[in-house]
Structures are given as C-alpha cells and as structure tokens.
Amino acid sequence: MKTKLFTALAIVTLSFMACDSNDDNTKVTPQPETTELKGSITSNVTLKAGEIRLTDPTIVREGATLTIPAGTKIIATTQSAYILIEKGAKILAKGTAAQPIIFTSSTAKSGSWGGLVINGKAPLSRANASDPSTFGTEINDQIQYGGSDIADNSGELDYIILEYTGANISDDKEHNGLTLNGVGNGTKISNIYIKDGADDGIEFFGGSVDVTNLLVVNSEDDMFDFTQGYSGTVKNAYGIWTAGFKTDEVDPRGIEADGNHDGKGPDHINQSNFKMQDITIINHSSQLATKDKDGNEIPLMNDFVKIRRGATATITNLLIKNAANSTFSDIIDMKDGNGAGNAATNITYTFEPESLFSSSKIKLEGAAKATKNNTSTGANTSVFAWTKYTF
Structure with missing residues (x-):
C-alpha cells in the first residue's frame, strides 16, 4: 500500500x-x-x-x-x-x-x-569534504539529518x-x-x-x-540494514523469520549493507565501515519463494548477508541457520548492479545445517575474507528474556 x-x-x-483542593483548602494547581x-x-x-x-x-x-x-x-x-x-x-x-x-x-x-x-x-x-554533510529524511526531505559530530547525542x-x-x-x-x-x-x-x-x-x-541487544522477528524486508556511511557497532543481535512468516518483498535479507546512499555515490568519502559481533540469522519460513517485479519466482531469503556498493563489514561470531524446507539464494554475496562491497570485509561464521552448505553460495570480492568454522554461537538469547519471545 x-x-x-x-x-x-x-x-x-x-x-x-482536574485536582481537588486538599483538607486545608490550599488550591492544588492542575x-x-x-x-x-x-x-x-x-x-x-x-x-x-x-x-x-x-x-x-x-x-x-x-x-x-x-x-x-x-x-x-x-x-x-x-x-x-x-x-x-x-x-x-x-x-x-x-x-x-x-x-x-x-x-x-x-x-x-x-x-x-x-x-x-x-x-x-x-x-x-x-x-x-566540501559537499553538504546533511541529507533530507525519506518521509519529509525538508527535515535534514547528518553533520560532523560523531559523538552527537539524540537521547x-x-x-x-x-x-x-x-x-x-x-x-x-x-x-x-x-x-x-x-x-x-x-x-x-x-x-x-x-x-x-x-x-x-x-x-x-x-x-x-552503537546498538546492543537487538531482536528482530518477522521483518518483511531486511532484518538489519546499513547505508550512507554507517560506522558504528551492532553487538548481540538476533534476527528470525518463523515457520509461518510470509512476505511480498522481492529481496529480503538478513544483513544488507551499502557503503553510500542507494549505490549512487561509488566515489563518495566516508563509506560505511561497521562492525557486527555475536549475530544470529535464522530462516525458518515455510514460504519457499516470492516474486520479483516481473513475476519470476525467487528464493524467499535472497541472501543471508549482502555487503555491496562500497561497504566494509567486520562481522564476528555470526551464526546462520536455515530450515531444510526453506530456500535461499546466497549465504554471503558482495556485489550487485550498483557495485561491489569493499575488499577489506572480513566475516567469520557458522552455517547450519551442513547439508545445505555450498561453497558456491559464498561470493566474495578481491581480498575479502569469509571464514567458515563450527564454533560460532551467535547471539546470547538469555538477555532477551524480558521480551517473552520463545527461542
């Protein structure tokens, strides 16, 4: 809509x-x-x-x-x-x-x-460096954001x-x-x-x-999205699509990262260079596919991790899980029609189940590293007990 x-x-x-007067008739100001x-x-x-x-x-x-x-x-x-x-x-x-x-x-x-x-x-x-450092908000481009204060405090x-x-x-x-x-x-x-x-x-x-202890359940597009020069750290994040989840989006992902805004500034300065630590991404959706703008069926999980358009990502202790009856395109991909991710990207991850793993679904650029192991435990879910979500 x-x-x-x-x-x-x-x-x-x-x-x-309204407040009543008290016993000694002293007026209480509303x-x-x-x-x-x-x-x-x-x-x-x-x-x-x-x-x-x-x-x-x-x-x-x-x-x-x-x-x-x-x-x-x-x-x-x-x-x-x-x-x-x-x-x-x-x-x-x-x-x-x-x-x-x-x-x-x-x-x-x-x-x-x-x-x-x-x-x-x-x-x-x-x-x-001399280009305006502000940008119009999507919902109202007259309201600007951005500047030069890395330590700015919004609350x-x-x-x-x-x-x-x-x-x-x-x-x-x-x-x-x-x-x-x-x-x-x-x-x-x-x-x-x-x-x-x-x-x-x-x-x-x-x-x-920086964001710590982040739980995302059933987002219809990307779980965690970065663009336009993000440089912070996300620590202990868990994203999941549950068995009954459905979406009309054509390219939902676990992590999607652009270095610049929408890939329109491949030569821009201050491209995204961020960190993620202790991350879990899970696809349990029984919806096997969605459709692109031309009506062609594509796997529901387009990519678990998409680092593109000049972005640099350092991701450690990443746990990726896919249900046996759920489809996905790539585990890690670093390129689209608007540019590749930065070759300084470094990811360490575990993929489960091993029976669905394919090295052909790891698509890197240049010297970028993606180290697969069997020791990544992902996010600590105990800190999310307050949400009452059942893991």
Whole structure:
C-alpha cells in the first residue's frame, strides 16, 4: 500500500486532569497530562506512564526533549502516524525489563504505522569534504539529518518494543521499525525488540551510534540494514523469520549493507565501515519463494548477508541457520548492479545445517575474507528474556 503522509503539523494535544483542593483548602494547581501525540513538540514534554494515543505524525523539534517513562504504551491509531526526532532534539525512553516501553498499533498488523525515526548530526557518506554533510529524511526531505559530530547525542532507548510498523511512502521510500539517520555515538540504544514490521527491522543511514541487544522477528524486508556511511557497532543481535512468516518483498535479507546512499555515490568519502559481533540469522519460513517485479519466482531469503556498493563489514561470531524446507539464494554475496562491497570485509561464521552448505553460495570480492568454522554461537538469547519471545 502506498500512503502519502501528512505534511501539515498541529501542536501536540494536551488534556488536563482536574485536582481537588486538599483538607486545608490550599488550591492544588492542575498539571498538564499528555494523552495524545500529534504534530510538533517544540518544548520539553514528559509523558505520564499509561496508554498514549499517537493519532498523526509527531515531530520532536530541535531543542525539545520527549521523555517516555517505563511502562508506557504508545498506540498508533492511523497508518500515517509516526514519531520523528529532529537532529538537535532528544528522546529519553528508558524502560525496564519488567516495564518495557511499547510502541504499537490499534491494528495488530504489519504496516499499520510509521515507526520511530531518529535524526542526528553524525557524519554521512558524501561526494567530498566540501559537499553538504546533511541529507533530507525519506518521509519529509525538508527535515535534514547528518553533520560532523560523531559523538552527537539524540537521547536514549532502553527496553523498547516496536511492533506492526513499516507503512510505505513509495516504491523506494518506506518506514522501518527503527530508523537511525545520522545518529551519533553519544546516543545510547540497547535492549530493542522489533516484531512484525512491513519493511526493515532496523536501518542505519550513516551515523556512528552503537546498538546492543537487538531482536528482530518477522521483518518483511531486511532484518538489519546499513547505508550512507554507517560506522558504528551492532553487538548481540538476533534476527528470525518463523515457520509461518510470509512476505511480498522481492529481496529480503538478513544483513544488507551499502557503503553510500542507494549505490549512487561509488566515489563518495566516508563509506560505511561497521562492525557486527555475536549475530544470529535464522530462516525458518515455510514460504519457499516470492516474486520479483516481473513475476519470476525467487528464493524467499535472497541472501543471508549482502555487503555491496562500497561497504566494509567486520562481522564476528555470526551464526546462520536455515530450515531444510526453506530456500535461499546466497549465504554471503558482495556485489550487485550498483557495485561491489569493499575488499577489506572480513566475516567469520557458522552455517547450519551442513547439508545445505555450498561453497558456491559464498561470493566474495578481491581480498575479502569469509571464514567458515563450527564454533560460532551467535547471539546470547538469555538477555532477551524480558521480551517473552520463545527461542
């Protein structure tokens, strides 16, 4: 479904909770209580733990901070709804294992709302040092991201659930579960659970932010997507397509990495050069194939790992599993029509089951290394106990 998102923005809606006078007749001043999110947030807002309706696109403007306490549930009521943090703004969403913060939809279905987008001031790939270091956000190209501050701080996310995200904008512009645009490594992101999204689970557009303890279940396109000069580290990440999973996407992957934006800048500086450590990718889907734009059937898992278009990846302790009745194109591939991945790429991995392994499905470029072993254990799943997901 192609959905044109609202561009006109209102002011965040506030309702007020009346308070009675106390016994000594001292008047208690009513305090504003935010029960609905929509439009522009231009000053600091702290939500009250409970249920909050997200009824329209909501943008936290530069200089403002949105604080979300543990146990809050934000419920999107329209497909056009999303939350965007401008560069220079912050989100402080700190849940706990016992009281995570949940971003969900009133319709329990993938593609029901636009997800969470965070913009920062960290570097992107670009033509040269004098080229503008900012770029327009997919959902609204008037809102810029990127800059020169590697340590930029956009806030903190901890113990977060994002579900039923991924509303489409057009063929080449979609919402993900979590979109990180030029986000700096002063931002803290950990303990993230993204489930049942219509596009990528998480996508990094440049930036340097690190992410730890990331669980992605049944993303309809890529599990982990990197582009436009990302230079951080993803540690302890687990992505899975379960037995009943189905998708209409033509090229879903476990890991997809571009050095520059959409392969359109093969000579750009600051190409993606990132690390992943302790990673599991599993394909258990019983859907054997999907179809490309011409109607031709292709394997459901297009590639487990795709490092292309100038990207450099260092991936250690990678565990790849494929069900015996599930199809895939390549285990590791480093090239497409818009360019090859950087030959400095180095991957160590274990593939299971051995009966499905084929060295012909490892396609490297130049001096790139992919070392197969039988010792990679992948992600530590015990840290995801708080999600209640059954491994």
